[in-house]
Amino acid sequence: MMHPIINKVIQAPEINESFTRSMDCSLENMSQPKLISFVNPYSYMILKDNFACYEQVDVFYSDAIVSSLTFSLIANKRVPRVSFDYGSFGKTFLETLNQSRAAVYFIGAKPNEIAKTMALFQQEYPNLNVVGYRDGYFSDDAETLNAIKTIIETGAEYVVCGMGTPYQEHFGAQLKAHSFGGIKEIYTCGGFLHQSSEGVQYYPDLINQLHLRWLYRIFNDKYVIKRLLNQYPRFLFSLAYDSIVSVFKRK
Template structure:
């Protein structure tokens, strides 16, 4: 039942940005979920999310509903400059730790790495690879571990990126792993950030409707169901 993924999501929400900052002496894996993915996820994939240390809310909808129904918890955190990416990269720089970038198409990931380096000059890039790795996952896991990276970002779409994060954890990777959705693809030509007004007013979804193809269709397909089933879940928690 869909309430199972809602419970996993709620239980693993971070209290603040501090919770998801990198650690370097053990493995921490962090992902983000939004209403679209929770509604679309197959039941057999729910177990993947039990393995995560934190699951961030990539959207204000769940957080607002939690507040309205008496379960306030967490803040909106997604892997972009307005939330997680900057603090994670700066922490790696501060501690002189290497970053591995995994995701996007061949040719795109190279451009993204150059963008990241251009904006975070002292960030050490330990390695990178495109996200089309089906059948080669174990090889890439070994490459990441051998690279000396202590921070990994993975942008392969859910649930593939989440499966890869869990694979790294089970393979004994030491450091912090973040799924980053479309961050790698979106930063080919420059660091993309949402307008300040959209962050302040909680209207990132509206901005995305006009800037991202297919966003309106995604909202129509999944958000009405979420708007009914998540409040029911929250009511049953009381």
């Protein structure tokens, strides 16, 4: 039996088609927003035993080559890499909202970083209808709930949340639980808002084309090498172990 996260990845709809459907959908036909997140070997190992976080996520996409290849083998079908960054869905999202002017709220990164990112977004996408933004750090539960109330009151149709796993999934689940009929979709985006403070396109084109984002981040974000050496082998071992256990349980 596959882990529920893997099932959600395998069953995920094509993201651009799903996003287009949400754009065409009237708010009158919406109940709760859809919570959409992205998983890689590092975040999978954090989320897999955190039922409260992953259970509320409606759709997961695989945002790393290693996890996409591994999930493809498990599912016996191609599982594409999809990520909320400028080399993947993030660019489509921003360009589409720049044209449609649908209301969007951004939350994540540090105060100075999110301010820089918003300035860059507004420069690159002058018609982007940003109805609000704030950093992704809270002093207590009261501040968290106040942020949720503020987001809902802005009338945002889309919310982009970049706090890192599992905080962004947890916040997204809380926002989803409090929102009825206003927000269409909530996207997690990992470090996208933090990275974008240095430039809208964090990864050079050649790096994106060669799928060497992991190597680029090793040199730019020193903590990434620790994740690669620690969590990626654990991820592969965990999936192998779960597969073996599943085979024996069926016998």
